Amino acid sequence: MKKTLIIAIVGILTFSCSKKEAEKNTEKTDSTNTVDSINTARTKINDSIKALNSKNRFRDFSGSHQFVYQNDSSPKYSGSINFTKIDGERDNYTLSGNIKSGKNSVTLKGFAQVVSAKHINFTGEITQSIVDNDNGKPYTRKGTKTFMSKDDGKTYRLQDMVNGSGFVDYIDIHF
Incomplete structure (x- = not known):
């Protein structure tokens, strides 16, 4: 058991x-x-x-837009500038554009960040060669520059307006 x-x-x-x-x-x-x-x-x-x-906080700037250069002693020169949105980033674009008219030229290449409805911060290079300014000697603006709008975003103007010759340039982007 x-x-x-x-x-x-x-x-x-x-x-x-x-x-x-x-x-x-x-x-x-x-x-x-x-x-x-x-x-x-x-x-x-x-x-x-x-x-x-x-997702952008502000409107979408993607695409091609009119790019304009003018100073007090020259006619208005036009070209185009292209905004390409950077994937996965908010209000950030790569920019490239140029203006060519005879011996006159302006090129813009870099990165832009829309920081408000009236302000775009641009980091890169703006190179211009205008015959009326130092006989076409190239002048380059480098670094971070601001484009500002006073007409509700229809036109943004570069705020660093004084060129290498000491004269005022108007560099605008029209939307």
Whole structure:
């Protein structure tokens, strides 16, 4: 009788231990599924936040626009400038444009950030060669410059207006 009782106890312990191990594996699988579903939900939330953060605060400037140069002693010269929105960034663009008329030229290349409805900060180079200014000697403005609008965003004018000859230039972008 003792032998039968001992065998029965050993058998019960063996079955009870194996069931607990099976339950533990099921719990691990369930927790992995839970973690995966939480990560999926977080990814969706992060993607929606990223999409909102890349949405412009101000209007979209993308595309080609009129680029104009004029000073007090020269006629108005026109060309075009292209704004290309930088993917995933808010109100940031790459710019490139030029004006050519005979021996006169103005080129603009760089990065622009719209900081308000009336202000665009431009970082890059503006190079001009105008025959009326030092016989066409090239003059380059480098660094960060501001374009400002006084007509509700129809025209933005470069605020660094004095050229290398000491005369005032009007460099405008028309939208």
